[in-house]
Every structure is written in structure tokens, then in C-alpha cells.
Amino acid sequence: MARIDWTRDELLLACALVAENGWHELRTADQQVQDLSRLLRRLPLHDGAAADPKFRSPGSVSLKTGNIVTARAEYGGAPMKGGRLTNEVVADFTDRPDEMLAAARALRAGLASAETIGIPAQEGEADGAREGRLLRRWALHRERNKPLRDRKIRAVLAEGGTLHCEVCAFDFTAAYGGLGDGYIEVHHRLPLHISGVTDTRIxxxxxxxxxxxxxxxxxxxxxxxxxxxxxxxxxxxxxEMPPH
Ligand SMILES: [Zn+2]
Ligand SMILES: [Zn+2]
Structure with missing residues (x-):
């Protein structure tokens, strides 16, 4: 089977493991490597890849932790060939360690439930998602929850408000007439990895x-x-807007 490149989500989890291990490589026999291998083989990212027992095996996970160590700017020796994305994710961990670790923890917590693993792909989930595709998928799914959305809209209307954008004040009804009636998107002010896995308040x-x-x-x-x-x-x- 052709080698399957590591995605940002997989690298987020592997990088977090290395960061939590003081930026040292982890060996194949390490329990955490075995656990990560098992988790990566379950992720809904590479259809059917887990049919190959070598896919994200403990040995390949251990090798990746070595790549990650050498991709770090602080590492004095010659870097191994981890690839561009590995370097990017390692740089993100250097720039924003708390946020990246929090993202990895939220992802691990979410993936512990089959329900989160089973969320279908969402529109817009891959658009430059620095936190990875799966956290973005989960966040978008959470925001498209209809009962939650309806509760928010009812609360705004009950206070005499109108359905307009909080940022730019765009009002779909004002712009599109009856077609736009009741249309608005609902967004969580805090991303999942900051809010943690909690019940959403209005x-x-x-x-x-x-x-x-x-x-x-x-x-x-x-x-x-x-x-x-x-x-x-x-x-x-x-x-300050450019003319158009
Ligand atoms: Zn707007
Ligand atoms: Zn949103």
C-alpha cells in the first residue's frame, strides 16, 4: 500500500505526545505510542487504510515522534525528513504551545466517544483549519444543532432583538426580503479546545x-x-475600504 501522508489532526496528536514528553522521541514499546497508534487507526480520515496492519503502527508512530523532535527549531542536529506539514505543526506548537496542547486534549476527549468519530464531514471543515479537520468538523456540527440554534434565535427575538449579524449588522430580511426571513448562522464564541467539552449556554x-x-x-x-x-x-x- 502507498504511504499515506500524515494529516494535521494526526500530527497534532503526535506532537502533543512529544511535547508532553519533554520533546523527546518515544519508543515503539511505550504504552502511549501503542495507545496513539490504536487511536490513529480509528480516525475517520483515511478510508480503509487500517486494513493494512502497518498503517500508523506503533513503529511508524515512534518514527514520527523522532521526526517531530528533529523538526523543532531548538534541535541542534540535522532534521529528519518529516515533511512540510510536520514542520508547520511543530512551529505552531512553538508559537502557541498552550493552545495546541488544549486542542490535542479536546480532540482526544472527543475521540473517546464513538459519536464524535461518527460525525459526517461538514462543509468548510478543511478551509485552512489550523486546529485540524476533526476539531473543525466537530465544532461546525455542534453549531448546526437545530434545537440549540432555535433556542438562541427565540431568546434574541424574545428580548425584542432582530436577527442580524453581530459583526457587520447584515440583516438577511432587509437584504433579501421574505426569502431571507429567519435566516442567520449560529457560531460558538469560543472554539471547542478553549471551551472544552461542555454544555453550550445561549x-x-x-x-x-x-x-x-x-x-x-x-x-x-x-x-x-x-x-x-x-x-x-x-x-x-x-x-478605509478600497474603492470598488
Ligand atoms: Zn456579518
Ligand atoms: Zn462557527
Whole structure:
């Protein structure tokens, strides 16, 4: 079977293990390597790959922990060939260690339940997800929970509010008439790895238009997720907008 490249999610979990081990390689016989191998073989990322017993075997996980150690800027020797993505994830751990460790813990906690492993792919889950595809998938799934969404909308309307975007004030009804009635997207102010796996409170949810929602979830190398308040702060004022 062809070698299957490691994804960001897999690297997040492996990097966290190395970071928690003081940035030292872990051996094949190590219980944590055995456990991670078993977990990686269950992830819904590479269809059918686990039919090959060598896929993410303890030996290959141990080898990857060695790659990760040598990809770190602090490592004095020659780096092994871990690949570009390995280097990126290691750099993320160097820049934002607390956030990356928290993301790995949230992912491990979620993957302990078959329900989380079974969440279907979500639209937009792969768009530059620095926290990995599976945490993004889980977060988007959580936000598309209809009863939760309905409760939030009812709460806003009960207080006499209207359904408009908290960031840019876009109102679907004002823009599209009857077609836009009742349309708005619901977003968790805090990502899963910050909030942890908790019951969602209504006040944890923000109402956003589709554009601002995408922009809250978008992330780049060396930059973290942003809350609706962060997004509003970084938007140019109307008089700074380029002409179009
Ligand atoms: Zn908006
Ligand atoms: Zn969201």
C-alpha cells in the first residue's frame, strides 16, 4: 500500500505526545505510542487504510515522534525528513504551545466517544483549519444543532432583538426580503479546545452572517482563530475600504 501522508489532526496528536514528553522521541514499546497508534487507526480520515496492519503502527508512530523532535527549531542536529506539514505543526506548537496542547486534549476527549468519530464531514471543515479537520468538523456540527440554534434565535427575538449579524449588522430580511426571513448562522464564541467539552449556554452563541461566520473560522499559519469581537476589531472602517 502507498504511504499515506500524515494529516494535521494526526500530527497534532503526535506532537502533543512529544511535547508532553519533554520533546523527546518515544519508543515503539511505550504504552502511549501503542495507545496513539490504536487511536490513529480509528480516525475517520483515511478510508480503509487500517486494513493494512502497518498503517500508523506503533513503529511508524515512534518514527514520527523522532521526526517531530528533529523538526523543532531548538534541535541542534540535522532534521529528519518529516515533511512540510510536520514542520508547520511543530512551529505552531512553538508559537502557541498552550493552545495546541488544549486542542490535542479536546480532540482526544472527543475521540473517546464513538459519536464524535461518527460525525459526517461538514462543509468548510478543511478551509485552512489550523486546529485540524476533526476539531473543525466537530465544532461546525455542534453549531448546526437545530434545537440549540432555535433556542438562541427565540431568546434574541424574545428580548425584542432582530436577527442580524453581530459583526457587520447584515440583516438577511432587509437584504433579501421574505426569502431571507429567519435566516442567520449560529457560531460558538469560543472554539471547542478553549471551551472544552461542555454544555453550550445561549450566551456562548453569536449570530453571524455567512461571510463573517467563515471569517471567524478562517485561520492562517502562525495565527489563531478569532472571536466575533476580534473580527470586528480587525475590519477596516468604511472610509478605509478600497474603492470598488
Ligand atoms: Zn456579518
Ligand atoms: Zn462557527
Amino acid at each position: 450566551e456562548d452563541l453569536a449570530l453571524l452572517c455567512a461571510n463573517c461566520h467563515r471569517m471567524c473560522h478562517r485561520s492562517f499559519l502562525g495565527e489563531s482563530w478569532r472571536t466575533p469581537a476580534d473580527l470586528r476589531r480587525q475590519m477596516p472602517k468604511p472610509d
